Amino acid sequence: MTDPTPRRAPAGAAVLREDVTEAIRAAVFEELAAVGYARMSIEGIARRAGVGKTAVYRRWKSKLSLVLDLVGAFAAQGLPAPASGSLYGDVRALLEVASHALRHPVASQVIPDLLVEAARHPEIAETVKAVLLDGQQGVMTQIVREAVARGELPEGTDPGKALDLAVGPLYWRLVVVRTPLPKGYLDELARSAVAALRA
């Protein structure tokens, strides 16, 4: 095995190892954007990162685990805790974060790729789902719980349905339809989601 980090400088080596990890992460995003998940190879990633294949395999056991790791870190970041004091405010805050995330290249390119893999390989579907959805489902469960406590939603409101109604239209619009959002559209969607939830 060849290792790009020099053996004789422990402190420097630690820094370099982190640099290599970061270079690989950056290379993965570039490869995904350029060729897509299906055509992407560990070899191509290593070449782009300027490291050996071994350096990649030492860190991640497969292409899939590498991508899931990156997407998981991306999906978890920036999700708001419900703090506005109203159902409308909490849903609006979630839509704000989701709309930024869904316009990021990770979402617009990599997530559809992962869903394609999930559709074809049921064994990875659960992992993909967990990575993509657990954070959002957790936040929506909290939003619903607090709205029920305030009397804004009936007892027993299903957080899964709430997520469908709040995030579904935005996902459809940004990932499937792909036309620009008119000004004020997130406000309208949040208002609509609240009305839909109370229907």
Next chain:
Amino acid sequence: MTDPTPRRAPAGAAVLREDVTEAIRAAVFEELAAVGYARMSIEGIARRAGVGKTAVYRRWKSKLSLVLDLVGAFAAQGLPAPASGSLYGDVRALLEVASHALRHPVASQVIPDLLVEAARHPEIAETVKAVLLDGQQGVMTQIVREAVARGELPEGTDPGKALDLAVGPLYWRLVVVRTPLPKGYLDELARSAVAALRA
């Protein structure tokens, strides 16, 4: 060029040519399900259909035009004209058709594939969008127009937003979240969509 249809039997040849076209269509769906759009090749399709590559290229100029042709025919079929006399009834009928379509292998596997291609190749995004969305957008425009005429929706309601609110939650649930729909869920979604549209 080799041709699987015999040159000397014009009537039989016409039948055979149609059989070949059908065999290719069936092979495309099988290949898509087995290996996905990105890994699928004209060669693999021809092999599965038991025809020469030439027989495929004589009918479609590329893998993409072949798949778009098939998906377009699938997407156009079965869309209801609004006929229920109420916004709820019309939205419910659209959701019924959409929920069947989204659970069909064409939708659950091929459409995500096409969206991946569209995200990566802006030049094909318009075609994919037209093939997938034009039919639904046409139906929703009619539904909104009649609901406005009946006084169920305000003048100037945007059919694009109506489609986001009606179909978005179902798409998200069936294609992204992929958990089973509880009994009566389409009724609830239709009711929610009507409330969302009137909010």
